[in-house]
Amino acid sequence: MKRKLSSASRRTLLKWGLFSLGTAFFTTLPGAINAMPGKGIKTLTFNADDIGILNFALLLEELESAFYVLALKSGKISDPKEYDYVQAIGNHEATHVTFLRQVLGSNVTFHTNDLRFNSSGLNAVLKNRRTILKTAVSLEDTGVHAYNGAGTSLKNPTYLLAAGSIVSVEARHTAGVRGLLNRPSTELDSERAVSDADLVPQLNPFKGRPYDELYTPKQIIAIVSSLNILRNPINGPLVA
Ligand SMILES: [Fe+2]
Numbered sequence: 001m002k003r004k005l006s007s008a009s010r011r012t013l014l015k016w017g018l019f020s021l022g023t024a025f026f027t028t029l030p031g032a033i034n035a036m037p038g039k040g041i042k043t044l045t046f047n048a049d050d051i052g053i054l055n056f057a058l059l060l061e062e063l064e065s066a067f068y069v070l071a072l073k074s075g076k077i078s079d080p081k082e083y084d085y086v087q088a089i090g091n092h093e094a095t096h097v098t099f100l101r102q103v104l105g106s107n108v109t110f111h112t113n114d115l116r117f118n119s120s121g122l123n124a125v126l127k128n129r130r131t132i133l134k135t136a137v138s139l140e141d142t143g144v145h146a147y148n149g150a151g152t153s154l155k156n157p158t159y160l161l162a163a164g165s166i167v168s169v170e171a172r173h174t175a176g177v178r179g180l181l182n183r184p185s186t187e188l189d190s191e192r193a194v195s196d197a198d199l200v201p202q203l204n205p206f207k208g209r210p211y212d213e214l215y216t217p218k219q220i221i222a223i224v225s226s227l228n229i230l231r232n233p234i235n236g237p238l239v240a
Pocket residue numbers: 061064092093096143166170
C-alpha cells in the first residue's frame with residue numbers, strides 16, 4: 001500500500017537529504033551516507049551541563065524522527081491502522097525536534113544535516129514490520145531511560161519542564177508499539193539493555209517492571225551505538 005507521508009515526515013526526509021531518493025535509497029546510496037567515519041562527518045560533542053543534556057535529548061529525538069520517516073517510507077508497514085499509528089508517533093518526534101531546537105535556540109550544537117546514517121544498519125532495522133516495530137520499542141524505551149536519567153542533572157526549571165513534558169509521551173509511545181507486538185506495556189527486566197548489575201545504584205533505588213530505570217548518557221550512547229544506525233562520532237564530558 002502506498003500512502004502519503006505527512007508534511008512533517010516530508011520535512012524530515014528533506015532535512016536528512018533523503019526525500020528525492022525514494023525507494024532507490026536502499027540500493028543506491030549517496031556518498032555522504034557511505035562516507036568513512038571521521039572524514040567530513042561532524043563529531044557530536046556533549047558537555048555535562050543543561051545545554052549538553054538538551055542537545056543530547058535532541059539527538060535522540062532526531063534519531064526517532066528520522067527512523068519513523070524511513071519506516072513509513074520502507075513500505076513494510078502495510079496495515080493502514082498500524083501505518084497511521086506509526087505516522088502519528090513520527091509526527092510527535094518531529095514536533096519534539098522542533099520544540100527542543102526552539103528551546104535551545106542558539107545553543108544548538110548540531111544541525112539535522114550534520115547527522116549521517118549507516119546504510120547497512122538502517123537496512124537491517126527496516127527489513128520488515130517486526131524489525132521496524134522492535135527497533136521502535138528500543139528507541140522509545142531508550143528515550144524514556146535517557147530523559148529520566150539525564151533529567152536529574154538538569155538545573156534550569158524550564159528545561160526540566162520541557163524534558164518532563166516529553167518523557168511521558170515517549171513512555172506512551174513505547175507502550176503503544178509494544179501493544180502492536182503483543183508485548184507487555186512495560187519492559188521485562190530481561191529485555192532491558194542495562195542489567196541490574198550495571199545500573200548506577202544512586203540513580204536507581206527503584207527497579208523492576210512498575211518502574212522506569214534511569215540510565216546515564218554513557219549507557220544511552222552504548223545502546224544507540226548498538227543499533228548501528230548513526231555514523232557520527234560522539235564524545236564530550238556528558239558521555240565520558
Ligand atoms: Fe520524542
